[in-house]
Amino acid sequence: MITGKNYIGKLLSNKGSKKYQTFNPELNQENPVEFTEASSEEIEEAVNLASKAFQEFRFISGTKKAEFLNAIADEILALDDKLVEMYCSETGLPEGRAKGERGRTIGQLRSFANLVEEGSWVEATIDKAQPNREPMPRLDIRKMNIPLGPVVVFGASNFPLAYSTAGGDTAAALAAGCTVIVKSHPMHSGTGELVASAIIKAAEKTGMPNGVFSNLNSSGIEVGQQLVANPKVKAVGFTGSIKGGRALLDLSAKREEPIPVFAEMGSINPVVILPEALANRNAEIAKTYAGSITLGTGQFCTNPGLILGVKSDALSAFVNHLSQEILEIDPTCMLHPNIKKGYNANKEKVASQENVTITANYESDVAYNHAQQAVVSVDGKTFLENSTLHLEVFGPFSMVVQCKNKAELEQVITSLEGQLTGTIISDNDEISNYTNVIAALQNRVGRIIFNGVPTGVEVCESMVHGGPYPASTDSRFSAVGITSIKRWVRPFSYQSWPNNLLPNELKNENPLNIFRTIDGERTKEKL
Numbered sequence: 001m002i003t004g005k006n007y008i009g010k011l012l013s014n015k016g017s018k019k020y021q022t023f024n025p026e027l028n029q030e031n032p033v034e035f036t037e038a039s040s041e042e043i044e045e046a047v048n049l050a051s052k053a054f055q056e057f058r059f060i061s062g063t064k065k066a067e068f069l070n071a072i073a074d075e076i077l078a079l080d081d082k083l084v085e086m087y088c089s090e091t092g093l094p095e096g097r098a099k100g101e102r103g104r105t106i107g108q109l110r111s112f113a114n115l116v117e118e119g120s121w122v123e124a125t126i127d128k129a130q131p132n133r134e135p136m137p138r139l140d141i142r143k144m145n146i147p148l149g150p151v152v153v154f155g156a157s158n159f160p161l162a163y164s165t166a167g168g169d170t171a172a173a174l175a176a177g178c179t180v181i182v183k184s185h186p187m188h189s190g191t192g193e194l195v196a197s198a199i200i201k202a203a204e205k206t207g208m209p210n211g212v213f214s215n216l217n218s219s220g221i222e223v224g225q226q227l228v229a230n231p232k233v234k235a236v237g238f239t240g241s242i243k244g245g246r247a248l249l250d251l252s253a254k255r256e257e258p259i260p261v262f263a264e265m266g267s268i269n270p271v272v273i274l275p276e277a278l279a280n281r282n283a284e285i286a287k288t289y290a291g292s293i294t295l296g297t298g299q300f301c302t303n304p305g306l307i308l309g310v311k312s313d314a315l316s317a318f319v320n321h322l323s324q325e326i327l328e329i330d331p332t333c334m335l336h337p338n339i340k341k342g343y344n345a346n347k348e349k350v351a352s353q354e355n356v357t358i359t360a361n362y363e364s365d366v367a368y369n370h371a372q373q374a375v376v377s378v379d380g381k382t383f384l385e386n387s388t389l390h391l392e393v394f395g396p397f398s399m400v401v402q403c404k405n406k407a408e409l410e411q412v413i414t415s416l417e418g419q420l421t422g423t424i425i426s427d428n429d430e431i432s433n434y435t436n437v438i439a440a441l442q443n444r445v446g447r448i449i450f451n452g453v454p455t456g457v458e459v460c461e462s463m464v465h466g467g468p469y470p471a472s473t474d475s476r477f478s479a480v481g482i483t484s485i486k487r488w489v490r491p492f493s494y495q496s497w498p499n500n501l502l503p504n505e506l507k508n509e510n511p512l513n514i515f516r517t518i519d520g521e522r523t524k525e526k527l
Contacts, residue, residue: 002086004035004189006042007196007215009049010204015039020219022189025092025340026333028368035189038216043226049211050150050179051232056209058147058177062512065175066117068206072166073109075198076102083194087160090188092333092369097296098161105161108168108459112175115482121145122489124505124516128527129496139496142506145489147177148260149234152227154248155185155192156239157335158299164188165195165215168459168480169237169262174212176488178235181214183224187336189217221247228252228261235488238263239301239479242392242470249473262487263473264466266392267420268305269454270413270444272437277427278314285425286321289398290329292453297332297371298396299339302421302454305393307400310409311379319400323360323375326396331362331370334395340369343395347374350391350399355382359400371395380408384415406437413440418468418475421447421454446471446478 005012016039021030038046076083087098115121122144129140151173155164162168165182173180184192196215203212216223228236228251236252238245238261245263252261273285292304307322309315334340351358355378362372373396380403383389389399403409413422422445424431424438431438431450441448446467457465457480465480466472472479477487494502504511508527515522 002033002190002193004033004193004217006036006038006046006217007193007200007213008042008046009053009210009212009214010200013042013045015042018219020186022090022187023336024089025336025369028337031089031190033190035217035219037219038223040226043216043223043230046181046214046216047150047227047230047232050181050214053209053211054147054149054179057179057212060177060208062116062119064206065177066113068202068208069109069113069116069171069175071202071206072199073106073113075201076106076166076195079194079198083191086190086194087188090191091160091335093296093335101159101161104459105166108162108171109166111459111482112171112485115485116175118514119505119512120515121482121485122505122514124514126506126516126518126527128519141493141495142497142502143491143493144503144505145486146492148488148490149178150232151178151180151235151237151488152224152233153180153182154224154236154238154240155182155188157185157187157339158296158301159239160185160188160191161195163239165192166199168484169239172484173235173237173488176485178488179212181216181227181233183216183218183227186217186219224248225251229255231255231257233259235259236261236263237487240265242266245473246470260487261473262477262479264301264420264479265470265472267301267467267471268390268392269302269419269421269423270306270308270416270441271304271423271425271454272409272413272441273307273309273315273318273425274427274430274434275310275312275314276430277425278309278312278318280427282314282318283321286318287325288453290322290325292455293326293398294329294332294373294396295455297334298373299335299394300455302457304423304454305398307398308409308412309400309402310406311402311404315402319359319375319377322400326360326373326375327362329373331366331372331396333367333369334371337369339394340371343371343393343397346391346393347395347397350389350393351376353386353388355379356389373397375400377402380404380412383412390417406434410436410440413437413444416444418471419445420465420467420471421445421449423449423452423454425451444468446475
């Protein structure tokens with residue numbers, strides 16, 4: 001049962017006066033449950049509880065944290081159809097997408113459980129004392145990663161499960177030993193409450209401290225602002241717009257104690273199609289990319305919003321094929337009327353720029369809140385001179401930039417803001433003649449794809465989901481995969497510390513049997 005209340009730890013609370021409802025974009029009507037936005041008092045209670053719980057949770061063993069994370073996964077699965085139905089009613093997305101995203105969320109939780117149960121992720125490093133070293137003796141120094149403290153996670157509009165309440169940020173932060181307060185996304189507060197109830201049940205079943213997790217409702221920006229400004233909050237995770245992420249980054253910087261904001265924001269994900277590939281299979285590539293552009297109604301952060309090539313008959317043929325293929329695809333529902341409104345406004349803003357040609361625009365009537373896909377084309381010189389053309393159009397839209405030669409292609413790539421992904425489409429090893437293009441692309445993106453599509457982010461250790469600003473606020477970290485745990489920790493050293501007072505990860509006897517680096521050698525050996 002959905003209550004519309006906030007979870008302050010395990011306590012349900014609705015002290016606030018501001019009410020709101022979520023929206024069913026498929027039916028074009030509000031959902032019946034009324035949610036109560038967290039009050040300032042409740043925000044303070046949640047942060048204080050998280051801060052208190054952190055003093056215990058930070059020292060809980062990897063084995064116990066693994067039990068907690070696996071229990072969250074089990075409780076989410078136990079929600080069964082109730083969760084799927086709520087997800088669909090708040091997003092307009094199909095049941096298959098809901099179940100797929102639920103599976104990804106479960107997989108993320110279990111992968112972090114495996115990581116912390118094994119334990120080597122703390123990167124324990126020991127440099128043994130060398131009392132006889134000349135000219136100066138060396139002291140015993142030992143280092144490991146420790147958690148930052150209470151973390152605020154902002155739910156994402158486009159992934160109500162995998163990037164929200166129990167999504168990658170929350171799973172990674174809990175695995176690191178941080179307590180978490182989720183600022184639930186107002187578009188899917190019901191989905192958020194159901195998942196929050198699963199986390200609370202898992203916490204109680206596995207004996208976690210009250211306050212290890214809280215979930216706060218919010219219809220606007222005020223709750224998030226108060227959370228980020230609170231001095232007991234030590235880090236922030238965000239997935240969303242450049243405007244929203246930048247505002248949080250600026251707010252953090254103004255604190256007396258600035259804190260890291262790990263925001264994954266805008267990206268148009270450039271795709272470079274090399275001449276030989278265009279000549280050989282422009283129709284095939286066009287069909288593939290029409291599917292990628294419209295996948296999930298274009299509401300993925302890895303949507304291919306920019307396609308680059310060198311002017312030729314083959315590129316012109318590609319534009320024609322892409323325009324035809326994209327119009328053959330039935331329009332689908334966007335997440336919310338406001339998202340469709342933003343899509344239409346940005347599409348019009350880009351398409352109305354000088355020297356931009358609209359090559360495809362779905363003009364037939366569509367159902368409520370369904371997006372009308374579009375493709376536009378522009379020459380390289382215009383793209384370089386008009387920064388408005390770099391705008392992310394969040395939805396089923398893509399721009400083809402026709403460069404006059406290889407040099408202009410490199411120039412266009414270099415001019416781009418930071419991106420999550422870049423893609424190269426190549427045939428017969430022609431890519432070997434484009435090393436400068438590859439280097440330019442590498443300097444602008446976090447992940448480079450060969451002969452594929454950017455949509456689809458595998459959750460694995462090798463994945464980088466991030467990139468130079470504004471793709472993310474810190475390109476050194478990934479928001480996806482088990483290495484994302486590194487965002488929520490800091491390195492800490494013990495110098496000349498008594499062995500019996502060291503954490504188990506650094507003790508001579510290596511009681512956890514983890515891999516450690518001892519005097520430069522990775523080993524499980526005892527000292």
